[in-house]
Amino acid sequence: MTIRSNRKTIKPRARDLGIPFDGTPGSLNAITDVAGVEVGHSTIIRREGKLVVGRGPVRTGVTAIVPRGRRDAAAIFAGYFALNGNGEMTGTAWIEESGLLTTPIMITNTHSVGVVRDAVIGWQVRNRLMSQPWSLPVVAETYDGLLNDIDGFHVKAEHAWEALDGARRGRVAEGCVGGGTGMIGYGWKGGIGTASRRLDRKSGGYTIGILVQLNCGRPSELTIAGVPVGHELGPDRDPFASQELGSIIIVAATDAPLMPHQLKRIARRLTIGLARTGSTSGNGSGDLFIAFSTANAPSKKHTDFENVKMLRNSRMDPLFAAAVQATEEAIVNALVAAETMTGINSYRVEALRHDRLRDVLSKYRRLDKSR
Amino acid sequence: MTIRSNRKTIKPRARDLGIPFDGTPGSLNAITDVAGVEVGHSTIIRREGKLVVGRGPVRTGVTAIVPRGRRDAAAIFAGYFALNGNGEMTGTAWIEESGLLTTPIMITNTHSVGVVRDAVIGWQVRNRLMSQPWSLPVVAETYDGLLNDIDGFHVKAEHAWEALDGARRGRVAEGCVGGGTGMIGYGWKGGIGTASRRLDRKSGGYTIGILVQLNCGRPSELTIAGVPVGHELGPDRDPFASQELGSIIIVAATDAPLMPHQLKRIARRLTIGLARTGSTSGNGSGDLFIAFSTANAPSKKHTDFENVKMLRNSRMDPLFAAAVQATEEAIVNALVAAETMTGINSYRVEALRHDRLRDVLSKYRRLDKSR
Amino acid sequence: MTIRSNRKTIKPRARDLGIPFDGTPGSLNAITDVAGVEVGHSTIIRREGKLVVGRGPVRTGVTAIVPRGRRDAAAIFAGYFALNGNGEMTGTAWIEESGLLTTPIMITNTHSVGVVRDAVIGWQVRNRLMSQPWSLPVVAETYDGLLNDIDGFHVKAEHAWEALDGARRGRVAEGCVGGGTGMIGYGWKGGIGTASRRLDRKSGGYTIGILVQLNCGRPSELTIAGVPVGHELGPDRDPFASQELGSIIIVAATDAPLMPHQLKRIARRLTIGLARTGSTSGNGSGDLFIAFSTANAPSKKHTDFENVKMLRNSRMDPLFAAAVQATEEAIVNALVAAETMTGINSYRVEALRHDRLRDVLSKYRRLDKSR
């Protein structure tokens, strides 16, 4: 059986290496610190060697982010932003129009968005989670065709269902799992990363969590804690990796009571977190961001209107900073968690070596040596 | 065999009934009047009677609009507008970002967008029509669940391929065909409609063609040639149909040399054509529009830049008017072409009766009796 | 004294002529039917004859729409849409970002937007109506340079203040007043028009009011109650008027508790009301729309969040229809109220003759003869 999901790991995370980050994380330092949020992965790894389209090798998967748990079909507020639209996130027209997210958020590879999308509808129908007769699922992607037989269409409805049914609170597996299995970041092995920030009481005590599927960035651009890591760790190591074939999907969750237009404000600022890791959002990089709030779940009553809480705009600054900080850390977490992988035609992508990273940070006096 | 496609018909069209429209149509009065544009349908009609999800009855399909013919994978300029985002059109983030349409445009039912999307990629790979390693197809939808077993997922990749491979220049089948098979417009049987306008030489001699998948509108709203047809043809006839469960997809094609931002101007004005038929774009109606230009196909040379022609903004007024006129006529053509259909649970939707429509227009002195 | 404002009139309005409109208006059939909304005009008419830039003739003015009365500086929810951006509406970046309207809405001529904008700030400072240290006023415009010495910059801060200080509930002067003084609609004399709709109790009993500054449309396009009035009342009568030099500003007010993204939905649909009068939104026509809700005024308490009511999206259809209907009627009201005017270089624009309009409607059996 080649499908593995929700692998538990005890690997160090970015801050365990002594990388300094601003702000205070939640207890898991993960998107699941936002109460209700569940994450599930379906990881598909099959065969080695030469690419035979339709047979593999396969290095791909599906990640599901379920905002308020698998049994709660509540429509919640959401907002969307495309920093660079060279990618796909289905369902955004409805988010823009209604301000509402009415399905889980799925992330997979570029050529499997369709199968996952329809599979979500099938799953909603089967589990009686349709709030209206039709559904417009949110499915995003990045391109894993350097490591994966992407034109072989190996993701099936069952993989989407595995990710959905396996979604859990608690720790989130990072690196080469789920939709992130075959991804590459800044020339190193990338994938799934997550982080969170908890605001102090004065700022409302809200939590904001981030999950990224990291597949973007040119090697020379990589910046960690302000340090030009990409420049230090040698020139672009690979003709393929030096092209921007990648993308990044960033999902932000919060329990702060934000309206749709305020969630768009959050989504727009995720750019800043990405920027801190060095990307200049190249032409080929589909950089699509979504933010949702688990607050303000609709009442079950069939009234004409809802009573909702709205955080004042003037109180949003700590959330903006927290979203930026957690995005930066989630991206670095993805790089730190990912392991070297060999894929189609024995193409091999190295993991970012922790010791070398620490050396570079130390050189620039940015290593927190208490770690 | 239950799949029928590209049915040739000799049915009267809207203007054959004496309905007056402004402007001068192209020779076919169809989107295929724009040189290069090909249209194909895959129509799926199977079983009668009680709904058994997964078995039918089936009343659905797929329509393909291929901008420059099936063998030309050229990226062409396009623009997008969401009047009401309660629907799906994949691939729009890339159109907004790049200004380019790089795939055919597909239209199907709401729950089959995914299968059609991935099928387009498979078709592109097989036919060597990928201009880069990944593809972000444009697939739109409206909801046919009143007549069709939509949760049975009867559309398969083969149907998308049939529509693509069957795409042809020339006459376009209208009414209950392709993606429009199970659709409803203003309470009457709806579906696919098309029309075109040709500008006079002084205005550049350009052609603009429209294709709609009509599934929107409350019965009482229906307006044709300014006449309140909906009010005249009785009260809302059906509790289901009186709700806005529908949507409309409008595709505009032109050979005028328009830039992406100018095509967005065209797309935005398609609202006006829809408005002429009475819709107020209800909450449930996903009204998504796309416009593309077949001019300015990229050179094959791998130069750093393209030489493109751009129509001056100050010369666009005739195109705006033509787009509005052709949209209005395409919608009425869909109603005039569609035939009474019985679907799931013997639910029956009547065709708009031509004689009654003529009577109403005549009453308001809007019937062109030379027809 | 050449400044006249808030002229009381007993002229017939569009429905007094027997023109049929859908829906039920509020008691005044004006934007001021929305409780709290005040409107004021400053009308500047000076000199006759040959244009001497800086001396006149002057045919211009300023209109102020004050959402919750002149003493209430509350920030309220608003949304914005540009059908055709060949115009100016200042302050929209902040509306898009914050969802909030924090100033009155002013309408004037194209070359006086600046003076009116800064004058609003001066008025806010003087009246202690600044909710923060800076202000970003909303000022829109249309072009009156066919009748008015627009390059003479005759609008002064005092005119903006006169419109603001004169803002009142109750009847709203229409036609050649305020910002609408020198405007032209469909080749006839245009200007300010207003109308409203009140929903029945089942639909929430909300009111929606519209105010337009009508300056757009080619003569041949004019459509009233579905009747091709422009075609019937002769060919384009004037080489100047046949060009689209005009624009239309549409302001929608409602007491329905709508969120910013829902007000954008309303704003987008104002296109449909405009479409009913025949415009195809020509290149030269700056068609800019804004919608605001007087519900959900912020509490005075300095809490971190607001408790707000939000109408469900699924309950918005009656508001969509009402907004469309009132926009259509407000435009026709502007034409019906406006009087023939002679401006610079003795250029003369005729009022739409009521008797001829009635004749045309009667010919097409669209005249309500009970009027």
Next chain:
Amino acid sequence: MTIRSNRKTIKPRARDLGIPFDGTPGSLNAITDVAGVEVGHSTIIRREGKLVVGRGPVRTGVTAIVPRGRRDAAAIFAGYFALNGNGEMTGTAWIEESGLLTTPIMITNTHSVGVVRDAVIGWQVRNRLMSQPWSLPVVAETYDGLLNDIDGFHVKAEHAWEALDGARRGRVAEGCVGGGTGMIGYGWKGGIGTASRRLDRKSGGYTIGILVQLNCGRPSELTIAGVPVGHELGPDRDPFASQELGSIIIVAATDAPLMPHQLKRIARRLTIGLARTGSTSGNGSGDLFIAFSTANAPSKKHTDFENVKMLRNSRMDPLFAAAVQATEEAIVNALVAAETMTGINSYRVEALRHDRLRDVLSKYRRLDKSR
């Protein structure tokens, strides 16, 4: 006489201090490295001491960026992006609609946008630079009310004309000049900054230039060359400055032949340059960006269409990186050039001390000691 403009300076710039930046600047390292671009300032500094609204002290001004020189009224392509819309940039609806910039770009204080806007029209009329009967100038702002009597409305039409008539190629004065006179950046004295990048021949040899009016950022956020300068240079020094009352306007000019949608791509990425200096785009910060291309000036012939060159999207990456790099440097240039200023009520804002900045960079081994 209190108006000073276009002051020549021999002050060191950021890279003269040894701050490392990526990329290769143009010969002036200024927006004027883009051929044709002219910049002019009008600086208004008057009185000391206690604020008397209407009398001063005055610390403000106007900056003019003229894309192709004062005698060339050509409409050129442009694109716009609002990272945070708590600000004003007039004229953007027309840029979004037409893709065209048809006026100079002006920057001033928040409460003087109006007077500058109308003054531009007056200047265009007087200099016969109107390409159509009306004009929709682009005027942006940031808030200088901590140092300047902003409610005194000291900017007059004459100041706008001084900036326009004084616009020149060549070196650009930075710091406390023009619109930047009274601005604050990251708690230090801010103002105008500029920088440029020239691409190598392989990348097309294009130039991109940036000009910023820097008034944003919390002190603790300030980051230079990846170094946490804000953290190092002590806690927030000032209760006023620690609030985000500021904003930033970023103007990008290039000679690369970019279409309007491509210039929006550039504008969107200016966020990344800002991010490199530490801002998280707080609620109060109106962060509005505009990009234009001096290529593709329209022909004088009255043909129906233009022949334009368009850089391929796949060739844009070097421009994206260059825009980011030049934005980062322009912001630091503004801080390095600005001098300590005392304004209303003797409020004093310190200049960033060059020696302390060098010390901090040296500590983190980011100082280029060859400088």
